[in-house]
Amino acid sequence: MIPFNKPYMTGDELYYIKDAVSRGKISGNGYYTQKCHNYFNEQMGFRNCLLTSSCTDALEMAAILIDIEPGDEVIMPSYTFVSTANAFVLRGAKIVFADSYKDNPNINADTLHELITSKTKAIVVVHYAGIACDMDKIMNLASTHDLFVIEDAAQAIDSYYKGKRLGTIGHLAAFSFHETKNIIAGEGGMLVVNDERFDQRAEIIWEKGTNRSAFFRGEVAKYSWVDIGSSFLPSDVTAAFLYAQLENLEKIQSRRKKIWNSYFEGLKKLGESGFLKLPNIPDYASVNGHLFYLVCKNIQERTALISFLKQNNVHSVFHYLSLHKSPFYHKDGTSLVLGNCDHFTDNLLRLPLYYELDREDQNQIVFLIAKFFKEK
Incomplete structure (x- = not known):
């Protein structure tokens, strides 16, 4: 895995x-x-x-x-x-x-x-x-x-x-x-x-x-x-x-940003073809290689992709459940609609990203994602 x-x-x-x-x-x-x-x-x-x-x-x-x-x-x-x-x-x-x-x-x-x-x-x-x-x-x-x-x-x-x-x-x-x-x-x-x-x-x-x-x-x-x-x-x-x-900040950052960029380039065609959405980086922002995410069309697609990757020995995860939907926030009957937050809650998927992730494993992850979307 x-x-x-x-x-x-x-x-x-x-x-x-x-x-x-x-x-x-x-x-x-x-x-x-x-x-x-x-x-x-x-x-x-x-x-x-x-x-x-x-x-x-x-x-x-x-x-x-x-x-x-x-x-x-x-x-x-x-x-x-x-x-x-x-x-x-x-x-x-x-x-x-x-x-x-x-x-x-x-x-x-x-x-x-x-x-x-x-x-x-x-x-x-x-x-x-x-x-x-x-x-x-x-x-x-x-x-x-x-x-x-x-x-x-x-x-x-x-x-x-x-x-x-x-x-x-x-x-x-x-x-x-x-x-x-x-x-x-x-x-x-x-x-x-x-x-x-x-x-x-x-x-x-x-x-x-x-x-x-x-x-x-x-x-x-x-x-x-x-x-x-x-x-x-x-x-x-x-x-x-x-x-x-x-003491090793520069080395760590260089490696993580290289992995991030490899993901972006490897999945770029899928994004351009409309299969998924890649991170949108505003002109005023930089990338620090902390995490790499993609956005699926709906929660069913994301769930299926997570399952497909797991079956092929890749551990991917979703991220936050929007806090306005949490039991604590709702305990007094408060209700709030935040459509964009809900969109990322349901559709955002994070891929493996760590210093020792080698190119072969990363290429395999990109290959599997492409395979999933092209076989749908």
Whole structure:
């Protein structure tokens, strides 16, 4: 079976983990945590970042930082993972779901003005598959209505919008280093702070609501409980694993983008012939090789294709079930029609994409997809 995903190890992960252990401090905010922070700030140009135990944690920190309270409204796409919404629901927010574009799973920036009310506090954008949302439109709209913008960049490491690195545009951003992502730590994430208003408080929330980090830097005589927060920082063992990945970022990205491009070229004729639809990449966006998807005509066709590929030892999967169709959202009788989100829920199919996927296996996947459609 060709798996859907296979975590890639660079070879230095265990070496750095052993080194972290030998240093005698494997709790959070240790030697490798700082090395990762320095890498992101100096090599990737993030203004200020904090490693977290997950992208979910980073989103929850963002919700605390912008002071989400019961009654606040937060606009976000329905076609996303549950963590995007949960982080704000936990603070009491009402989630206002937006539809996708017809030809792109990302949030439709042209419809957001219709969703803004006097209670709206933030817009959360999700850069699906590492493909940028239309950030100029979104940031201009947010500025007009004095709203915060949070980038859910879980899938968007090393991806760009008009040459700007994703995660550097909104007021806050959240990344994931889950084992299914390009750069991994097993579990792990990162909060990026692009607005200096949040710098000091972000560190406090990160450290359980205390000024512990300032104390260890000698900035205060003792540390105490000064705000709400939680234990959002990861073990330094996790950071050590991540640092080995970061050192190989360029190599990993080059390989993943090559695989993505091979899929696109290999399936291009099927797309042009109308058998399926391939990813639509706007002129303002780049490709980071996170995932490759195709879109079938209907759910029956997608189900049949998944079954056909599985019978031929290829593991392909669908993706999100739109959150506006979830039991949790419907528990109070709420009903919402978002046709484009439903279209991707029913018809989008993801293909295997991982560093060690070789050309022979990829050619076999493309061959099988072509065979399926031509024999229908």
